[in-house]
Amino acid sequence: MTTRLTALEPGQNAAITAIHAAEALHHRLNALGLRVGKQIQVLRQAAFRGPLHVRVGNTDIIIRRSDAACIELRAA
Amino acid sequence: MTKRIALLGMPNTGKSTLFNRLTGASARVGNWPGVTVDLLSAKILVGGDMVEVIDLPGIYDLHGYSDDEKVVRHFLEQQPLDLLVVPVNALQLDRHLVLPVQLAELGLPVLVLVNMMDEAKTMGLRIDSKALSAGLGLPVVAISAKYGLGQPEMLAALQFALKTSQGMAAGATSGARQRLVEDDSVEDKVAALTKAAVDVPVQLPERFTDKLDKVLMHNVFGLPLFFAAMFCVFAGVFWLGTPLQDGMKWLFDQISEHALMPLLAGTPELLKGFLVEGLYGGLSTVAAFVPVIVLFFFFMAVVEDSGYLSRAAYLMDALMVRMGLDGRSFVMLLMGFGCNVPAIMGTRVMRSRALRLLSMLVIPFSLCSARLQVFLFILGALFAPAVAPWVLMSLYLMSFATAFITALLLRKDKHFRSDEPFVIELPPYRLPTLRQVWMRGWLEVRHFLGRATKIIVAGVVLVWVLTHLPAGVEPASADSYAGMVGHWMQPVLGPLGIDEKLTIALIFGFVAKEVVIGALAVIYGLEGDALSQHIAGSLNVLQAYSFMLFCLIYTPCLSTIATIRAESRSIGFATLAVVWPLALAWAVSFVFYQVASRLVGV
Numbered sequence: 001m002t003t004r005l006t007a008l009e010p011g012q013n014a015a016i017t018a019i020h021a022a023e024a025l026h027h028r029l030n031a032l033g034l035r036v037g038k039q040i041q042v043l044r045q046a047a048f049r050g051p052l053h054v055r056v057g058n059t060d061i062i063i064r065r066s067d068a069a070c071i072e073l074r075a076a
Numbered sequence: 077m078t079k080r081i082a083l084l085g086m087p088n089t090g091k092s093t094l095f096n097r098l099t100g101a102s103a104r105v106g107n108w109p110g111v112t113v114d115l116l117s118a119k120i121l122v123g124g125d126m127v128e129v130i131d132l133p134g135i136y137d138l139h140g141y142s143d144d145e146k147v148v149r150h151f152l153e154q155q156p157l158d159l160l161v162v163p164v165n166a167l168q169l170d171r172h173l174v175l176p177v178q179l180a181e182l183g184l185p186v187l188v189l190v191n192m193m194d195e196a197k198t199m200g201l202r203i204d205s206k207a208l209s210a211g212l213g214l215p216v217v218a219i220s221a222k223y224g225l226g227q228p229e230m231l232a233a234l235q236f237a238l239k240t241s242q243g244m245a246a247g248a249t250s251g252a253r254q255r256l257v258e259d260d261s262v263e264d265k266v267a268a269l270t271k272a273a274v275d276v277p278v279q280l281p282e283r284f285t286d287k288l289d290k291v292l293m294h295n296v297f298g299l300p301l302f303f304a305a306m307f308c309v310f311a312g313v314f315w316l317g318t319p320l321q322d323g324m325k326w327l328f329d330q331i332s333e334h335a336l337m338p339l340l341a342g343t344p345e346l347l348k349g350f351l352v353e354g355l356y357g358g359l360s361t362v363a364a365f366v367p368v369i370v371l372f373f374f375f376m377a378v379v380e381d382s383g384y385l386s387r388a389a390y391l392m393d394a395l396m397v398r399m400g401l402d403g404r405s406f407v408m409l410l411m412g413f414g415c416n417v418p419a420i421m422g423t424r425v426m427r428s429r430a431l432r433l434l435s436m437l438v439i440p441f442s443l444c445s446a447r448l449q450v451f452l453f454i455l456g457a458l459f460a461p462a463v464a465p466w467v468l469m470s471l472y473l474m475s476f477a478t479a480f481i482t483a484l485l486l487r488k489d490k491h492f493r494s495d496e497p498f499v500i501e502l503p504p505y506r507l508p509t510l511r512q513v514w515m516r517g518w519l520e521v522r523h524f525l526g527r528a529t530k531i532i533v534a535g536v537v538l539v540w541v542l543t544h545l546p547a548g549v550e551p552a553s554a555d556s557y558a559g560m561v562g563h564w565m566q567p568v569l570g571p572l573g574i575d576e577k578l579t580i581a582l583i584f585g586f587v588a589k590e591v592v593i594g595a596l597a598v599i600y601g602l603e604g605d606a607l608s609q610h611i612a613g614s615l616n617v618l619q620a621y622s623f624m625l626f627c628l629i630y631t632p633c634l635s636t637i638a639t640i641r642a643e644s645r646s647i648g649f650a651t652l653a654v655v656w657p658l659a660l661a662w663a664v665s666f667v668f669y670q671v672a673s674r675l676v677g678v
Binding site: 021024025028029031033035043044045046048049050051053057058059060061062066 | 086136137139140167168170171174263289293295296298386389390391393394395397402403427497498499500501502503504
């Protein structure tokens with residue numbers, strides 16, 4: 001079973017199974033440490049469906065929901 | 077021959093701080109990924125040799141897609157270098173080692189600096205730089221650029237690396253993009269290196285940043301706290317700056333009265349008028365604002381380096397995306413409060429041209445420090461101290477409002493519609509050292525004074541000439557050249573409550589807002605308190621506010637226009653960036669003045 005990063009509740013974490021993004025975004029996500037196999041944790045989400053605050057390893061990242069939707073996770 | 081080294085690193089590695097540490101000069105030290113957009117360079121002595129150090133923009137790797145990454149690629153392809161100094165963040169080696177590994181594979185001369193060791197220590201991280209060095213096949217030194225830890229070792233390594241370097245010819249990196257496509261091997265190597273060299277404690281302590289984020293990124297309290305913080309900054313500048321400003325005014329009056337006037341006693345009237353009322357009066361009126369500008373830059377240096385602006389981007393993105401912008405545009409708007417020029421250059425971190433153009437179009441509405449001094453002067457002259465900060469706050473809100481209206485109107489246009497992703501790194505909160513704040517503030521003040529001396533002198537001289545010639549006219553009267561121009565503009569600006577003399581000041585404000593107050597001083601032939609009193613007597617509150625609105629919204633300054641033209645590489649776009657604010661300024665001031673004067677019944 002897979003799910004999307006946008007479906008994760010704050011405090012939950014899961015492993016990244018796939019990234020469905022165009023080349024440039026895919027590249028940027030990789031550079032920020034979002035890679036297949038890595039654990040990702042959602043810390044919080046901004047009001048009015050604003051961006052997510054996520055953590056991968058030691059790096060904190062803010063990512064807009066529409067961009068987060070391209071990240072596929074293994075459902076717990 | 078002068079050797080050259082370039083600093084190359086990912087955003088958030090403390091690269092700019094390292095540059096300052098190495099050179100003693102000051103680059104912009106923004107705790108904001110990718111803030112260093114100009115190629116700063118400085119010459120230093122390393123072991124008796126002159127070495128040029130160049131600070132390249134922060135990039136994630138050598139084959140990325142942003143403008144910054146292109147700038148770096150072009151630089152490396154075109155410029156011969158002796159050494160690449162690559163700082164990496166000690167806390168994020170698992171990501172940051174990618175760049176050194178790539179560079180090592182290309183066979184380039186590299187010195188790796190594991191930076192932010194102070195933060196690594198706090199987190200209980202232990203890093204074996206010998207193991208790293210062996211694994212990478214490159215020299216590695218652990219440092220903290222912020223506190224100067226490891227500096228002697230760094231300089232020794234630098235000297236040794238320069239001595240042994242064969243140099244890299246221009247073009248050594250060409251084709252890197254093709255050669256580096258196989259990323260997985262790099263990834264495996266980085267993982268192995270990190271495992272061998274980094275000792276992570278089992279339980280990471282809860283970071284101070286996490287606790288603070290719970291409050292400052294809170295869904296309900298986050299934004300009010302942010303605006304409260306910004307208000308405190310602006311109020312702080314106002315309250316602390318006013319007494320300093322009064323002191324400066326007093327000082328200049330004393331100099332004029334006791335030194336300048338006796339000295340010029342024998343000179344012809346017209347020359348004396350030119351020197352005292354023109355040059356000295358104009359310059360000293362502007363100079364009185366220097367303490368406020370200094371304070372403002374010190375405050376902004378703290379805010380920018382703290383990492384709070386990235387939180388602001390997070391809090392504001394949901395709103396900004398509805399206006400066709402993103403959280404970063406909001407942060408650039410805030411940076412624009414210091415000076416619009418670096419904020420416009422800061423949009424280079426955006427990949428999509430449409431988003432960049434829209435951001436560049438709204439940034440000039442930011443109430444920059446030059447406009448701030450005009451407002452401080454008028455507020456001081458016409459508004460009670462208790463009301464003044466609120467009036468100033470209303471101008472800041474107006475600044476946002478005009479930016480937002482512009483974005484809302486244009487976001488659907490095909491030139492400005494973008495699908496740029498919004499994914500940015502969130503650095504931990506950092507308190508800049510006094511040294512960092514001082515260097516940053518000092519750099520900005522130097523820039524300001526550099527511009528001020530050239531443009532303002534030229535500006536006030538020109539104003540004096542236009543207001544006092546043809547010879548024999550009543551200064552700034554209807555018969556002077558300036559009076560004629562002002563009179564000719566009256567049908568347009570009169571309905572805004574802006575009289576002929578203010579019109580002349582506005583015309584000169586097109587060159588730079590710093591000139592506006594100097595121009596008023598020359599036009600009225602008064603300075604300091606006398607000028608304030610005269611303006612208070614000749615303007616009512618509505619006229620003053622209408623004038624301030626116009627000043628806020630219309631064309632920022634020649635430097636901003638030149639920057640927009642250079643960054644957009646489009647004369648058409650630069651023209652739009654002049655015409656649209658001018659039209660909006662007229663419309664807003666017109667509506668305000670007409671409605672308000674009817675309501676009040678003036």
